[in-house]
Amino acid sequence: MSPLLSVENLRIAFPSRQGPVEVVRGVSFELGRERLGIVGESGSGKSQTGRAILGLTPVSGKATADLLEFDGIDLRDATPAKWRSLRGARMSMVMQDPKFSLNPVMTIGKQLMEAVKLHGGKSEARDKSLAMLEAVQIRDPERVMAAYPHELSGGMGQRAMIAMMLVTEPDLLIADEPTSALDVTVQIEVLRILDRLVSERGMGLIFISHDLELVSTFCDRVLVMYAGRVVEELDAAKMSEAQHPYTRGLIGCLPKINGDVRPLPVLARDAAWLE
Amino acid sequence: MRALRLSATVAFTILGLLVVTFLIGRVVPVDPVLAVVGDRASQSTYDRAFVELGLDRPLYVQFGLYVEKAITGDFGESVLTKKPILDDLIYVFPATLELATVGIIIGTLFGIPVGVWAAVRQGKLVDQVVRILGLVGYSAPIFWLGLLGLLVFYAKWGLVAGPGRIDISYEYAFTRVTGLYLVDTAMQGQWGAFRNVVSHIALPGALLGYYSMAYIARMTRSFMLNELAQEYVVTARVKGVAEWRIIWVHALRNAAVPLVTVIALSYAGLLEGSVLTETVFAWPGLGQYLTNSLQNADMNAVLGGTLLIGIIFVGLNLLSDFLYTLLDPRVRRRS
Numbered sequence: 305m306s307p308l309l310s311v312e313n314l315r316i317a318f319p320s321r322q323g324p325v326e327v328v329r330g331v332s333f334e335l336g337r338e339r340l341g342i343v344g345e346s347g348s349g350k351s352q353t354g355r356a357i358l359g360l361t362p363v364s365g366k367a368t369a370d371l372l373e374f375d376g377i378d379l380r381d382a383t384p385a386k387w388r389s390l391r392g393a394r395m396s397m398v399m400q401d402p403k404f405s406l407n408p409v410m411t412i413g414k415q416l417m418e419a420v421k422l423h424g425g426k427s428e429a430r431d432k433s434l435a436m437l438e439a440v441q442i443r444d445p446e447r448v449m450a451a452y453p454h455e456l457s458g459g460m461g462q463r464a465m466i467a468m469m470l471v472t473e474p475d476l477l478i479a480d481e482p483t484s485a486l487d488v489t490v491q492i493e494v495l496r497i498l499d500r501l502v503s504e505r506g507m508g509l510i511f512i513s514h515d516l517e518l519v520s521t522f523c524d525r526v527l528v529m530y531a532g533r534v535v536e537e538l539d540a541a542k543m544s545e546a547q548h549p550y551t552r553g554l555i556g557c558l559p560k561i562n563g564d565v566r567p568l569p570v571l572a573r574d575a576a577w578l579e
Numbered sequence: 580m581r582a583l584r585l586s587a588t589v590a591f592t593i594l595g596l597l598v599v600t601f602l603i604g605r606v607v608p609v610d611p612v613l614a615v616v617g618d619r620a621s622q623s624t625y626d627r628a629f630v631e632l633g634l635d636r637p638l639y640v641q642f643g644l645y646v647e648k649a650i651t652g653d654f655g656e657s658v659l660t661k662k663p664i665l666d667d668l669i670y671v672f673p674a675t676l677e678l679a680t681v682g683i684i685i686g687t688l689f690g691i692p693v694g695v696w697a698a699v700r701q702g703k704l705v706d707q708v709v710r711i712l713g714l715v716g717y718s719a720p721i722f723w724l725g726l727l728g729l730l731v732f733y734a735k736w737g738l739v740a741g742p743g744r745i746d747i748s749y750e751y752a753f754t755r756v757t758g759l760y761l762v763d764t765a766m767q768g769q770w771g772a773f774r775n776v777v778s779h780i781a782l783p784g785a786l787l788g789y790y791s792m793a794y795i796a797r798m799t800r801s802f803m804l805n806e807l808a809q810e811y812v813v814t815a816r817v818k819g820v821a822e823w824r825i826i827w828v829h830a831l832r833n834a835a836v837p838l839v840t841v842i843a844l845s846y847a848g849l850l851e852g853s854v855l856t857e858t859v860f861a862w863p864g865l866g867q868y869l870t871n872s873l874q875n876a877d878m879n880a881v882l883g884g885t886l887l888i889g890i891i892f893v894g895l896n897l898l899s900d901f902l903y904t905l906l907d908p909r910v911r912r913r914s
Binding site for chain 2: 387418
């Protein structure tokens with residue numbers, strides 16, 4: 305079976321006064337109906353990689369690739385109309401902070417139903433939305449439908465966001481730091497919901513995070529990115545076998561519950577990793 | 580509860596306004612007695628008028644009387660027209676109201692789409708053209724543009740009517756009800772007069788419209804740029820929402836919140852009576868009335884007019900606050 309998504313030599317550059325700066329420099333991977341984690345520090349290009357797959361590279365930037373194929377569709381020269389039919393319907397993205405990623409002047413219900421209606425389903429938009437809100441374990445979906453984003457807590461907002469992105473039953477979901485803006489206690493809950501829905505529906509998932517431990521427990525496979533490149537690809541279960549010094553450094557930085565590590569380990573970066 | 584607090588705020592603001600106008604009336608070196616009796620009156624006449632006007636009483640008593648009269652709409656008599664100030668204001672204000680309303684409608688109708696367009700095509704040719712048009716509209720003296728407009732569209736091409744609100748031949752074709760000639764003529768089915776009024780108001784209205792459009796477009800552009808950079812816009816794109824809907828529904832709905840204030844304040848500015856425009860177009864409005872009164876040291880008229888402008892400001896601010904709560908659910912909950 306051919307993979308759901310193939311990315312080969314993805315490059316994203318932004319202009320600057322010193323000439324174009326490449327923030328993603330030749331990323332390649334394949335994704336089936338599995339859960340792939342992408343970890344890396346701020347500026348490693350992990351979010352830009354995710355957005356490029358959805359064709360959402362900022363207008364000032366330029367994304368190029370030797371291959372960018374989703375279910376046999378070449379995304380590199382997709383027209384705006386093609387993108388509109390793919391986004392939402394077949395691929396979608398959960399973003400970081402529901403405080404900013406939900407439209408503040410529209411009710412949750414309106415935003416949810418908009419997603420359904422756009423991809424054919426005008427009559428059942430309301431029922432579908434309610435069912436989806438229940439699926440993300442919102443106890444009082446009627447009330448949440450009528451609520452504005454600022455009336456929900458972070459956890460509730462993010463569940464509404466997940467509902468909005470899954471209600472059209474896409475094949476691929478990109479989750480860009482979906483729990484980073486949430487309280488630790490809520491994080492696990494939201495992750496469980498996401499995990500269950502993704503495995504129930506057999507979707508492909510790209511989980512972008514800076515949290516190595518979280519990614520390794522939640523995903524099947526992990527890409528470690530550094531300065532716009534994939535420095536290592538690992539089975540999530542075999543994190544301890546990491547070869548690359550950067551990955552090893554990251555693992556070494558994880559706090560240990562028993563045993564005080566002093567001095568705290570510092571991640572030493574090597575200019576050679578850039579090559 | 581909310582209405583109570585609101586009316587208290589309004590009452591307090593207007594009281595403050597009254598204090599200011601009252602004090603100005605006492606401070607300016609215009610003798611209110613001389614304004615009544617004339618400068619050739621004898622000393623005894625002067626003294627009697629001084630007492631009759633209550634100027635021998637303590638200041639706070641005078642203020643009390645002033646407020647009492649103001650509440651009943653009595654601002655005294657105009658030296659110039661010999662009519663009560665209120666009647667004068669009721670006569671001149673509709674002219675300004677009509678012109679300002681036409682201006683703000685044109686300004687909003689064109690300003691918002693143009694501003695949105697410039698924001699969407701930021702840095703492109705459209706944006707530059709809008710920027711230059713806005714700059715001209717904002718910095719060219721309005722009397723110069725007005726005279727130029729009259730020269731070209733009235734004198735040379737004869738496309739519009741000249742100065743004034745209406746031709747004399749139509750002046751008595753309808754009865755004055757609201758004082759808004761467009762409304763009066765239309766309601767009475769006097770279409771000939773209506774067309775004449777339109778032809779008169781077209782040029783000054785378009786000019787004020789252009790002037791406010793320049794500002795509204797500029798502000799719309801910057802509010803829209805701000806909104807289009809927000810994360811919820813990315814969310815909408817991820818959902819597959821069409822670009823026009825993202826711009827006109829998602830982003831503009833958010834940009835509309837601060838825009839309401841901009842438009843309300845522009846409108847208030849136009850309602851003050853644009854003195855220059857009214858002078859160039861011989862428009863018998865508030866601006867012209869106040870200028871004439873000022874030149875003739877007609878303090879009652881000036882203060883009455885000032886009070887009217889103040890009340891308009893308070894009223895429009897109130898209106899924009901109200902629209903705020905309609906447009907922004909986050910404000911709705913707090914209040």
